């Protein structure tokens with residue numbers, strides 16, 4: 001069963017075809033990795049899928065519903081969450097507030113003007129659970145802007161999880177993290193497998209081949225191959241285009 | 247964080263306690279003019295408070311907030327001439343008219359960001375200004391003198407300067423408590439989050455526009471209430487209330503006091519108007535000194551006056 005079904009997706013920046021007639025099927029429950037060289041159009045694809053960027057043509061079916069033309073907040077409410085390649089958090093908020101804000105978005109009742117949100121147990125309990133999932137429990141009261149880079153990456157994952165997505169689009173969650181931090185994030189993602197469908201963009205090949213159920217290779221805006229990690233590793237076209245080694 | 251909230255509570259008691267005691271001090275020193283000046287201060291404090299809600303918390307730098315002062319003031323003038331003198335009616339009309347103007351202009355202004363938002367709010371305020379300038383039935387440029395102050399239960403209690411003063415103080419306190427509640431609520435969190443990082447807020451499922459527009463309307467309505475007080479204090483209404491200088495002064499008050507903590511706006515309005523009064527006694531070039539003071543405050547304390555008292559944040 002496809003949870004996400006992308007057909008004929010296109011986007012150009014001027015003469016540059018960044019997404020070029022792209023097809024992609026993501027099965028419910030799988031962790032689907034997308035790899036590709038720098039500038040292949042991976043982040044642009046995530047932007048198009050999440051509704052952050054528009055598309056010139058194509059169809060994006062999510063759980064059977066057409067997402068084309070819907071703005072980002074509507075797609076999130078439909079169950080599609082994302083993380084950003086360049087960390088995007090609320091730096092002036094505490095770690096807990098960052099996550100409980102995401103819970104609040106899901107809870108749906110934000111036109112409440114009087115009850116103090118800081119003592120909103122419904123929101124905080126779920127937020128604390130999401131923080132525990134990524135190992136940030138002891139940082140809950142820290143100002144998010146003063147976290148280390150690796151902790152910020154973990155926080156961003158917790159924020160995305162707190163929206164309770166069916167599909168999680170992760171754009172290079174390991175970017176810029178140290179060995180130990182990366183290892184912890186890989187473990188978190190491994191723990192998410194089965195609970196939520198994941199599309200993972202990642203340059204760290206060890207992580208990709210350890211985590212992925214299937215891998216798609218994106219080059220110049222096109223998927224040139226999709227398959228099991230072992231198949232992809234062995235594919236000569238992939239090796240030539242991307243993995244680069246002979 | 248909680249320590250900061252404690253300090254804010256203490257500061258609020260000091261500020262409102264000071265205002266409450268002021269007429270007694272005025273009576274002792276025998277200077278009735280003090281209460282008149284202080285009423286003006288309270289009106290501007292309300293407007294600055296309203297501006298801080300959207301500027302400090304929402305990141306929306308409105309450069310046209312004087313328009314709402316004018317709208318509130320003209321609500322008094324227009325209804326009074328029609329024979330409706332009740333304060334409740336004046337406040338109601340001011341709130342409705344201020345909200346409507348904010349809803350329409352906010353919905354358009356919020357399509358833009360940064361300097362464009364500043365310019366477009368200024369342009370709308372100028373349109374309101376010139377509308378009232380051309381309103382010859384109400385004196386055009388010269389404005390109109392009110393026959394009397396607003397009435398309460400048909401009585402002219404507000405004719406007494408001290409009663410008007412305490413009525414204004416009660417309103418300021420009410421609006422302050424309202425803003426404290428709003429900024430600490432679920433709604434307030436979305437408003438602040440949209441200032442911090444609008445993309446992040448959209449990426450968890452919020453549409454910032456709806457929250458920003460709602461805050462803009464609340465702020466416009468609050469500022470219109472300030473206009474009602476201002477009209478009563480001066481017993482006179484003219485388009486000068488809506489002058490763009492005045493919009494700039496409101497921004498200065500908020501920055502001077504420290505943005506994004508509500509009490510700063512009240513303190514900033516108080517200090518700005520006191521300085522205006524006292525410096526003007528010594529020299530006609532008081533604006534020069536005022537400008538220098540503003541530069542010093544902004545240079546040495548990014549949080550304005552409140553920064554001087556706050557100590558380490560959080």
Ligand SMILES: Nc1ncnc2c1ncn2[C@@H]1O[C@H](COP(=O)(O)OP(=O)(O)OP(=O)(O)O)[C@@H](O)[C@H]1O
Nearest residue numbers: 013016018036037038039040041042043044045085
């Ligand atoms: N807003 C934009 N305007 C113009 N060109 C853009 C824009 N965004 C991306 N591009 C171009 O589109 C191409 C794909 O960019 P994208 O960021 O999607 O690549 P990527 O696969 O995520 O790369 P990386 O691995 O470096 O993150 C690049 O050539 C980039 O310069």
Ligand SMILES: [Mg+2]
Nearest residue numbers: 042043044085
């Ligand atoms: Mg990228």
